[in-house]
Amino acid sequence: MKVVLRLAAFGAAGASGIAPNLAVMWLLTSLGVHYLAAAVAATEVAILWNFALVDLWVYRTRRSSARGWVRLARFAVLNNLDLAVRLPLLTVLVSYWAMPELLANVVTLGFAFVLRFAVTERFIYRAPSMLPAWRTTSS
Template sequence: MNRLWRLAGFGLAGASGLLPNLAVMWLLTSLGTHYLAAAVAATEVAIVWNFVLIDLWVYRRRRTSARWPMRLTRFAVLNNLDLAIRLPLLTLLVGTFRLHELAANLVTLAAAFVLRFAVTERFIYRAPRATATLRRWRGGGGVASTRAPARSAPRASGHKGLSYAPSARPAP
């Protein structure tokens, strides 16, 4: 899956996470919970929802870098750092601009989308490195060799030019 398709899948998974996020926030605020506390709880529910979809659907071929508990931990840390940035913006939108809590929450989620994708792509689901069979390594230095593959021995063809075509004779 190329980056554009992963971005679209990430967006669809994130968009589907809006449902549990907004539902939990609506439920908690209607029960009298302050909108900031409700936003934190709603985000935690959405983190798990989004992780499951993203891990199983968007990055299923890149899950080799770490086991799922480590991927979930990294994903949760990223999204909680994101929340620490979004909460002041949420306060500004609700307190200063008098935007409804749910609408303000939606705005902050949309604003953080591209950054979350970039960090998830780079640090949580890194692309697999080239396999050792595709690289030739020089004496332990860790530097990839740029030497061409070994060629077959020149054929004794009676002319002065060298031919690198495979020889019909068996090798000694």
């Protein structure tokens, strides 16, 4: 699959993850949970959702020999680092620009999309030609 097609598929998987993300955030904020804590919980749900789609659909032919839980751990680390960048932006959008919480959350997700794809493409699901020589030779 060419990089443009992977980007589109990655975007479709990510876009489908917005629904569970917003549902969890809406539910938690409706129950009185602060929007930042709700965003963290919603992100964790979306990470699992997105990983399943990305691993099974987008990168099914580029999975490394790493076990599924290792790929999930890498994917989770990336997305939680992304969350650490998104939370301050979310705070600015909600607290200083008076943007509604759910809309601000979508804006931050879109903001980080290309970066998440680039890191996923390069470090989590590397093409065999990008692996060190010792990892591509068979014993």
